[in-house]
Amino acid sequence: MYDFCMTAEMTTEELGAFYGNLAALVARGEEDEAQEYLEHHIQRLPDELKNEILGTMFLKALVDEAKETEAIARIQEEGMTAIKALEVLKKELETEEKGENP
Amino acid sequence: MESAEREARRRALIEKTERAKQSSPKARQQEEPEGTEPSKSALEYEMGDELTVIGPDGTKRPASPEESEEIARQHIARQAGEAITPTLGMPVFNLRMLADTGQPTNEPPPAPGSTGTPEPTPGAASGLTTEEMRAERERLLLSNEELTRRFAKQGENMAKRIKAARTARGFQALQAEIEESIASTSTPGSTPEPAPTPAPAPEPEPQSPDPSKVVRLDTETERPDPSKVARLDFNNPPELPKGVKLLEQPEIQANPELERNFVRVVERLDSVHGNGKEVYRKWMNKEILSDADRQLLAYARRDFALRLHEGTILAGKLNMTDLETAMRRNTALRDEVELYGRERTLKEMKKQTLVLAMKMDNADFQEVISAYPILDKNRGTRTYKMWEWTVKKHLEITGQPWGYYKEKTEGISTKAERMKARRVAAEEITKNRGIVLGTLSRYAPLGLSPFATADRKIRGVAWRNRKDIRGAKYETTAEELMEKPPVRLVNEQLSVITNFMRLTLSHDPEVRRALQESSGFNEDVRPQEAGPMTLRELRGEKERIISGAFSQAALQRAFDAHKRTVPNYNGLSKEKQGKVRDVWDPPSFSSSSGMTPEGKERRPSWLGRILEAIVNALMSKHKQNLSLDNV
Numbered sequence: 149m150y151d152f153c154m155t156a157e158m159t160t161e162e163l164g165a166f167y168g169n170l171a172a173l174v175a176r177g178e179e180d181e182a183q184e185y186l187e188h189h190i191q192r193l194p195d196e197l198k199n200e201i202l203g204t205m206f207l208k209a210l211v212d213e214a215k216e217t218e219a220i221a222r223i224q225e226e227g228m229t230a231i232k233a234l235e236v237l238k239k240e241l242e243t244e245e246k247g248e249n250p
Numbered sequence: 251m252e253s254a255e256r257e258a259r260r261r262a263l264i265e266k267t268e269r270a271k272q273s274s275p276k277a278r279q280q281e282e283p284e285g286t287e288p289s290k291s292a293l294e295y296e297m298g299d300e301l302t303v304i305g306p307d308g309t310k311r312p313a314s315p316e317e318s319e320e321i322a323r324q325h326i327a328r329q330a331g332e333a334i335t336p337t338l339g340m341p342v343f344n345l346r347m348l349a350d351t352g353q354p355t356n357e358p359p360p361a362p363g364s365t366g367t368p369e370p371t372p373g374a375a376s377g378l379t380t381e382e383m384r385a386e387r388e389r390l391l392l393s394n395e396e397l398t399r400r401f402a403k404q405g406e407n408m409a410k411r412i413k414a415a416r417t418a419r420g421f422q423a424l425q426a427e428i429e430e431s432i433a434s435t436s437t438p439g440s441t442p443e444p445a446p447t448p449a450p451a452p453e454p455e456p457q458s459p460d461p462s463k464v465v466r467l468d469t470e471t472e473r474p475d476p477s478k479v480a481r482l483d484f485n486n487p488p489e490l491p492k493g494v495k496l497l498e499q500p501e502i503q504a505n506p507e508l509e510r511n512f513v514r515v516v517e518r519l520d521s522v523h524g525n526g527k528e529v530y531r532k533w534m535n536k537e538i539l540s541d542a543d544r545q546l547l548a549y550a551r552r553d554f555a556l557r558l559h560e561g562t563i564l565a566g567k568l569n570m571t572d573l574e575t576a577m578r579r580n581t582a583l584r585d586e587v588e589l590y591g592r593e594r595t596l597k598e599m600k601k602q603t604l605v606l607a608m609k610m611d612n613a614d615f616q617e618v619i620s621a622y623p624i625l626d627k628n629r630g631t632r633t634y635k636m637w638e639w640t641v642k643k644h645l646e647i648t649g650q651p652w653g654y655y656k657e658k659t660e661g662i663s664t665k666a667e668r669m670k671a672r673r674v675a676a677e678e679i680t681k682n683r684g685i686v687l688g689t690l691s692r693y694a695p696l697g698l699s700p701f702a703t704a705d706r707k708i709r710g711v712a713w714r715n716r717k718d719i720r721g722a723k724y725e726t727t728a729e730e731l732m733e734k735p736p737v738r739l740v741n742e743q744l745s746v747i748t749n750f751m752r753l754t755l756s757h758d759p760e761v762r763r764a765l766q767e768s769s770g771f772n773e774d775v776r777p778q779e780a781g782p783m784t785l786r787e788l789r790g791e792k793e794r795i796i797s798g799a800f801s802q803a804a805l806q807r808a809f810d811a812h813k814r815t816v817p818n819y820n821g822l823s824k825e826k827q828g829k830v831r832d833v834w835d836p837p838s839f840s841s842s843s844g845m846t847p848e849g850k851e852r853r854p855s856w857l858g859r860i861l862e863a864i865v866n867a868l869m870s871k872h873k874q875n876l877s878l879d880n881v
Binding site for chain 1: 527531534535801802856857858859860861863864865867868871872875
């Protein structure tokens with residue numbers, strides 16, 4: 149894999165190699181590695197491209213956050229279901245008990 | 251909970267008395283004259299933050315350490331079922347019984363000198379003796395402990411069921427069950443089997459009961475246990491009906507649409523098995539597959555073949571009549587279909603049916619595909635046809651929404667109702683006429699009777715509203731028929747189909763976007779493919795990179811080709827040639843992640859969008875270096 153160690157903006161060749169490496173990671177389905185690779189080299193990308201990528205990453209973060217919130221909400225909902233279920237069970241048992249001991 | 255609290259309080263009390271015993275044994279001895287006979291009097295006490303003894307006159311005072319000790323001793327003896335023998339100089343202590351309100355019962359304290367042995371409790375509402383009440387209390391305490399144990403056990407069972415309910419529908423079903431149970435237990439004291447009551451009137455939603463209510467009836471019990479669904483047995487893949495072809499992996503991959511659907515099946519299995527995507531990734535990257543991996547793919551292929559077969563049949567069954575019925579049943583669906591157009595929506599629904607066939611979990615999908623055979627069977631029955639005729643008649647004759655007449659003619663549509671209304675009106679008339687006319691009417695019943703007047707009035711109302719009454723009768727007849735099995739079953743299954751139709755439009759927001767655009771511009775806009783990339787697309791991307799498709803040389807070749815298409819390029823000035831270069835857009839160089847091989851637009855992933863942006867940046871850089879030389 150081509151290594152970019154300088155801090156200056158990437159040359160066209162470097163950008164081509166960067167694209168090749170990133171696309172290879174994406175094609176292998178290694179999303180986490182691709183993201184790490186991208187974050188590692190983002191400072192050396194041309195400004196316009198950097199802004200575009202940051203915007204996309206920001207959107208992705210927003211979506212992830214929304215998904216996370218959704219997951220939390222789902223877990224909370226499941227918790228509420230569990231609590232409700234327990235309440236119902238108690239009520240049922242109490243009713244049953246009352247039926248046995250009027 | 252309560253029993254635990256009581257138990258804790260009892261233990262605290264024992265400890266307290268033990269401490270008191272150790273601290274003042276002498277004092278106790280001084281107060282206990284030797285040879286004194288045990289006192290046979292009985293006193294009551296209350297348990298709270300501190301023990302309170304209630305005197306014979308009803309006065310309350312804190313219990314002394316000796317009394318506390320004695321109370322604890324007697325309490326333990328009672329719990330053990332032993333006879334209560336008070337210590338010398340101590341009375342029998344009885345716990346004051348509280349009424350349901352938490353207030354002490356009106357039971358007067360026992361007279362001094364009474365023995366504390368079982369005796370009738372005068373004034374007790376229950377009629378129980380003190381001893382019986384005590385025994386009852388003990389029994390309740392024990393049963394409460396049993397109740398707590400059973401509660402904990404059932405709680406564990408419920409927790410297991412909650413864990414097993416993996417899908418949203420599973421949770422909904424569980425929630426509905428719980429809510430139903432809450433509703434049935436919310437009226438304490440009600441008999442377990444309520445007396446039969448007339449069926450409640452349906453919601454004013456046109457000619458159908460609330461779909462959610464219908465779906466939840468019998469179908470829930472038929473649904474397999476979610477935990478069983480979760481356990482896939484790869485040694486026993488689904489049986490394929492006769493004539494269904496099992497496609498081989500290369501056959502699936504030869505067709506991008508089939509492959510995309512196959513990947514959807516793999517993804518669904520992944521949510522159950524947790525390994526599907528990884529196995530497919532290995533296959534895609536030409537890695538060696540293990541036996542288990544091959545088994546999973548084999549299972550997925552059979553499942554895919556079955557879903558493809560069933561999905562195709564289901565898509566073929568969706569028709570315009572059912573869509574219109576579903577629109578009448580669900581106003582949200584009606585609004586949406588009217589917005590996009592019936593034909594276009596139905597076409598898209600059929601297409602999305604296949605996608606959903608691949609994505610839906612087994613229980614939900616089975617529910618949908620089993621709906622049509624039930625519909626076909628019951629729609630042919632006489633009862634259903636009669637119901638349908640009545641409903642149609644109602645709509646044709648009256649043109650009013652369902653339930654309109656029932657509401658309007660409430661109180662006069664049936665004979666019994668008219669008779670009741672007559673009585674009410676007669677009472678009103680008598681009251682309004684005053685005493686004189688009322689008295690006269692008793693002597694001259696003909697013509698002057700308030701009942702006769704009321705009768706005329708009610709008949710007049712009924713005549714003037716005869717059309718409404720007829721409409722109400724249709725409604726009543728249809729409602730009665732609706733309770734009969736064929737109509738009820740059709741209603742239930744139509745609810746399933748209606749929900750499924752809605753799902754075809756809502757499962758992917760892209761479907762709605764495309765339909766909206768299509769209808770807005772009156773042109774065919776296909777939903778962007780949000781599905782997984784096929785093997786070919788991914789490999790194609792890789793090959794393009796390796797082959798240097800995005801290199802400067804490749805771009806130069808493409809630009810040279812473009813130059814040849816520009817009329818008189820060689821005759822242009824350098825500035826104009828530069829402009830040709832600037833406005834030139836090399837479409838074939840855009841990242842393939844945004845396009846399918848068939849040229850359809852694809853909604854790329856976030857990484858796909860980044861790759862596209864990099865390609866564009868790269869092309870811009872390359873473009874600046876392109877040679878403008880003549881060709």
